Amino acid sequence: MRDVEMCRHLLGVKAPWDVSQVRMDVQSRQIHVYLTMGRSWFGRYLPDQTRSRWRHTNLGSCQTFIHATLPDDISDQDRKVAFLGESGNEFSHGLASRVVDCLQAGMSYRQVCELMGIDVHLAWQIRLAISEGTLPGVAADVSQRLKAEAPGVARVTQIPPGNDPVWHNMLSSERPMEVRMLSLRLLLTRCRQEFGQLRGEDARRLKINEIRRFFIKHEKQLAAEIEQLARFRDDASGRAES
Numbered sequence: 001m002r003d004v005e006m007c008r009h010l011l012g013v014k015a016p017w018d019v020s021q022v023r024m025d026v027q028s029r030q031i032h033v034y035l036t037m038g039r040s041w042f043g044r045y046l047p048d049q050t051r052s053r054w055r056h057t058n059l060g061s062c063q064t065f066i067h068a069t070l071p072d073d074i075s076d077q078d079r080k081v082a083f084l085g086e087s088g089n090e091f092s093h094g095l096a097s098r099v100v101d102c103l104q105a106g107m108s109y110r111q112v113c114e115l116m117g118i119d120v121h122l123a124w125q126i127r128l129a130i131s132e133g134t135l136p137g138v139a140a141d142v143s144q145r146l147k148a149e150a151p152g153v154a155r156v157t158q159i160p161p162g163n164d165p166v167w168h169n170m171l172s173s174e175r176p177m178e179v180r181m182l183s184l185r186l187l188l189t190r191c192r193q194e195f196g197q198l199r200g201e202d203a204r205r206l207k208i209n210e211i212r213r214f215f216i217k218h219e220k221q222l223a224a225e226i227e228q229l230a231r232f233r234d235d236a237s238g239r240a241e242s
Contacts, residue, residue, distance in 0.1 A: 007033050010059055011083045017068070024062075031059055035068040035083075052206070054085035054092040055122055063117055066092060072200045087202035088162055088209035091126055096135050099126055103142045124216060132161050159215050160229060167208040170232045171195040177228055181221060187214055 003022040011033065013019055021034040033056075056064040066083050082094030095116070102112045113123050129135045130143055160166050170177070171192055179185040191211050198204050215222055215229075 007031070007059070011056070011064075011066075012081075013083065016078060017081070017083075029062045030065065031062045032065045032067060033083075035066060037071065037074075037078075052085065052087050053090065054083075055090060055095055055118070056083055056092040057094050057098050058116065070202055072202065086205075088205040089125060089129070090122060096126060096129065100130070100135060100138050100142070103130075103145070104139055109146055121213075121217070125213070128216070134161075159212065159219060159226060162205070162209050162212055166229055166232045167212060168204070170229065171207065171211070173232070175232075177225070179225055181218065181225075184214060184218070184222070184225065187211060 003024065004019045007013070007022050008019045011019075013035065016037045017035050018037075019033060020036045023032040023034075024030075025032070051067055051069045054066045056066050058064055066085075068084060070079060070084070070087050080093060082097065083092055085092040085096075098116070099112055099118075102115070103109065107115075109123070109127065112118070118126070126135075127146060130138055130146060133143075172195060174192075177188065179188060188211065191207055195204065195207055198207060215226065219226070
């Protein structure tokens, strides 16, 4: 109970959100905080709800992860609190804001990642969000400096952003896609099977970001598949115009 009260205070959790459970992994120096909206019996979650996980700013020397479900009818004010994140992201608003503050103070991106213990996978996500302009309060010179520090990052933008309708069209379509990488073939099959059964935009956005992150991670091996993504967009545009 003391851990719950401590995390509630340190994270600034206020109604309608509440801390239902805290799990500490001493060996990996990680703290996992589980949130609910209001108090639920025994902190249980309904099985059909989609729970997100976000990396938040550290508590002391421990990496902090927030686990919560974002209801479809949640207000913008309750959704934008620092300890939460967007349903398709793996970082909280607070962590993204801290990264932006450090960059605008003159630190390099590598220095920021080392300071906060951000791994390569999460670093790519935050960097892409900055490059695509989806993070508020980022000065233009920060985006330019990031590209100058690592010119190869700009190449990633040939993969459509997460809000591009091509992803929804690909996952909702039965049209075959020529895929040479076995792991992508299996992922695409599973995502297509699950996509039509998902309820709510947040759940579908999570699925879209799952497969998009795979494309980003393996971009060098997926040139042919990325070209096919463009054809999905062309097909969608053609249907809209006809």
